[in-house]
Amino acid sequence: MDDRRLAFLLDERVLRVEGDDARTWLQGQITSDIHREAPGTSTYGLVLVGTGQVLADVWVLDLGDTFLVRSASAVFDELVARLDRYVVMEDVELEPTSLSVVHVVGDGLELGDGATVTDRVGRPGVDLLVEDASATLAELEAAGFERGDEATFEALRIAAARPRLGRDFGLNTLPQEAGLVGAVSFTKGCYFGQEPVVMLRDRGKPPKRLVHVVLEAEASPGIAVTREGAEVGTLTSVAGTEGLALVKRRALEAGDLRIAGVEPRAIRVIE
Amino acid sequence: MIELTPKAADKVKEIRDAEGLEGQGLRVRVLGGGCSGFSYDLYFEDETSDLDQLFESHGIPIYVDMMSYQYLEGVEIDYVEGLHGAGFKFLNPQAKSTCGCGSSFSA
Numbered sequence: 549m550d551d552r553r554l555a556f557l558l559d560e561r562v563l564r565v566e567g568d569d570a571r572t573w574l575q576g577q578i579t580s581d582i583h584r585e586a587p588g589t590s591t592y593g594l595v596l597v598g599t600g601q602v603l604a605d606v607w608v609l610d611l612g613d614t615f616l617v618r619s620a621s622a623v624f625d626e627l628v629a630r631l632d633r634y635v636v637m638e639d640v641e642l643e644p645t646s647l648s649v650v651h652v653v654g655d656g657l658e659l660g661d662g663a664t665v666t667d668r669v670g671r672p673g674v675d676l677l678v679e680d681a682s683a684t685l686a687e688l689e690a691a692g693f694e695r696g697d698e699a700t701f702e703a704l705r706i707a708a709a710r711p712r713l714g715r716d717f718g719l720n721t722l723p724q725e726a727g728l729v730g731a732v733s734f735t736k737g738c739y740f741g742q743e744p745v746v747m748l749r750d751r752g753k754p755p756k757r758l759v760h761v762v763l764e765a766e767a768s769p770g771i772a773v774t775r776e777g778a779e780v781g782t783l784t785s786v787a788g789t790e791g792l793a794l795v796k797r798r799a800l801e802a803g804d805l806r807i808a809g810v811e812p813r814a815i816r817v818i819e
Numbered sequence: 820m821i822e823l824t825p826k827a828a829d830k831v832k833e834i835r836d837a838e839g840l841e842g843q844g845l846r847v848r849v850l851g852g853g854c855s856g857f858s859y860d861l862y863f864e865d866e867t868s869d870l871d872q873l874f875e876s877h878g879i880p881i882y883v884d885m886m887s888y889q890y891l892e893g894v895e896i897d898y899v900e901g902l903h904g905a906g907f908k909f910l911n912p913q914a915k916s917t918c919g920c921g922s923s924f925s926a
Contacts, residue, residue: 576852598855598916598925634851637886742854743918 553654554696555688557681558668561624562647563631566614569638574615577631577740578606579723581733587612590664590675594723594731595619595627596741600748601719603630605731607675609664616677618649620713634740648681652693653704669701670708703787709760709818715769716758716784716792725754725794727818756781757797762814763789763807774806775799783807792818821847821874821881821891827898827907828877835863844880847896849887853923855916857890859909890926 565574575582580593587610595604604627609616619627624644632642651666653673659665662677678684689695709727711717717726723745732745748754766789773781773795781795791807799805805815823831823845831845840863848860864882867873872888874881883891895910911917914924 573851576850576858634856636849636851636857636890637884638850640851738853738858738918738923740852740854740856 551654553693554652554700555685555693556651556696556701557685558618558649558651558675559621560618560649561621562645562649562677563617563619563624563628564614564643564645565617565631565640566643567639567641569640570613570615573635573638573640574608574617575736576738577634578608579732579739579741579745580608581736582608582610582615583736584733585610588664590666592666592731594728595630596723596739596745597719598741600722600741600744602713602717602721602723602726602728603627603719605713605717605728607664607666609675609677616645616647618675618677622714647677647679648684650676650678650681650684650688652676652688654693668710669704670710671704699787702785703790706760706785706787706790706792709792709816711758711792711818712785716794721756721758721794722748722754724748725756725758727758729819754797756794757800758784758818759793759795759800760814760816760818761791761793761807761812763791763812764810765789765808767791767808771808773799774809775802775804780805789813821876821883821894821896823876823879823881824895824897825877827896828879830898830907831879838863844882846882847887847891847894848884849890854918855923855925857926858923859907861896861907 578593580591582591585591590607590609593606594602597603604619604623607618651668651673653671657674664675666675711726723732769786771783772779773793780799781793783791783793785792843863843865846862846864850858850860852858867882870885872883893912897908899908913926917924
C-alpha cells in the first residue's frame with residue numbers, strides 16, 4: 549500500500565451553482581443523489597447525454613445554498629453550456645469560478661474551509677478548493693506533502709481501477725460499461741439521460757465492460773485488445789504493467805484475450 | 820397559443836373548484852430536468868407579471884412566462900385516464916422526443 553503524503557494540482561475547473569432552486573434543479577441534472585448527503589460533503593456523479601453516455605463526471609460539494617461543481621477542464625465549457633441550456637425559469641445561477649482544485653492524500657490533513665473529502669485515487673483524500681494553488685501547494689510541501697505529478701496520479705488511480713474521463717469513458721460509454729454504477733442512484737427519480745441507463749439495468753447487459761488488467765510487459769494506451777486475431781477492445785490507460793481496457797462483453801466472457809499479442813496476467817471487471 | 824382539450828378544461832375546473840381556487844388561472848411552466856431534459860409544471864395562480872403570455876381556453880385563464888413559452892408554443896393539454904393512471908398529457912409540437920412517462924421532453 550502506497551502511503552506517501554501527496555498533493556496533486558488537478559486539471560479541473562469549478563462551477564458555482566446557486567439560487568433558491570439550485571438543489572432541486574441540480575438533482576435533475578446529475579446521476580447521483582445530492583439530497584441524501586449532508587452539507588459539506590462532496591458527491592461523485594455523472595452528467596449524461598440523452599442517450600445515456602457520459603458527457604462529464606463531476607464532484608459536487610454541497611454548501612447548503614450553494615454547490616461547487618468540479619469537472620475536467622477539457623469538458624468544462626461544454627458542461628456549463630449544457631447545464632445552462634436547462635435553466636429555464638428556475639432561480640439558478642451558474643458562475644464559473646477561478647478556483648483551483650488540489651487533491652491531497654496521506655495522513656496529517658485537517659479539514660478547513662474549502663476542504664472536502666473525496667476519493668479520487670483509491671485512497672482517502674481531500675479536495676482543497678483554493679484561489680491560489682501555488683501558495684497552497686507550497687504550504688503543503690512545507691508541511692511534508694510531496695508534489696505529485698501526472699504519472700504518479702495515473703499510477704495510483706489505475707492501480708485502484710478508477711476510470712478517468714476522456715481516457716476510459718466518455719461519450720462512447722454508458723455508466724454500466726465503465727464501472728461507474730456507484731455514481732448512479734437508481735432511487736432518486738428522474739435525471740437527464742436516465743431512461744437508457746435504467747433500461748440497460750432492467751433489460752440487458754452492457755455491450756462493453758471496462759476491465760483492470762495486469763500486463764506481461766509495459767504497453768501503450770490505444771493498443772488493441774484481441775481475441776482469435778480479431779479486435780475486441782482497446783487498452784485505454786496504462787501505468788507500468790497495470791492498465792484499464794474497454795472490451796466487448798461477449799469477448800470478455802469467452803476469454804482468451806490478448807493485448808499486444810500476449811495474454812494478460814490478470815483481468816478483472818470493474819463493477 | 821396554448822389550449823386545453825374540453826376534457827382537460829373540465830378536469831382543471833373540477834380541481835380548482837374542489838380546492839376553493841375559483842377565479843385563479845392555470846400557470847404552465849417548463850423546468851429543466853426529467854429524463855429528457857425538460858419537464859412540465861402546472862399549478863393554479865392568481866398573479867401574472869409583465870413577462871407572461873396570457874391565454875384563455877374553455878374559460879380557463881392560462882399564464883405562461885416568456886422563457887417557458889418558447890418551448891410551449893402550440894401545446895395542447897389533454898387529460899387522459901387509463902389502466903396505468905390518469906393525468907394531464909402535453910401534446911407538444913416542439914418536442915423532439917418524450918420520456919416513457921411523458922412528463923419530460925427534449926426540444
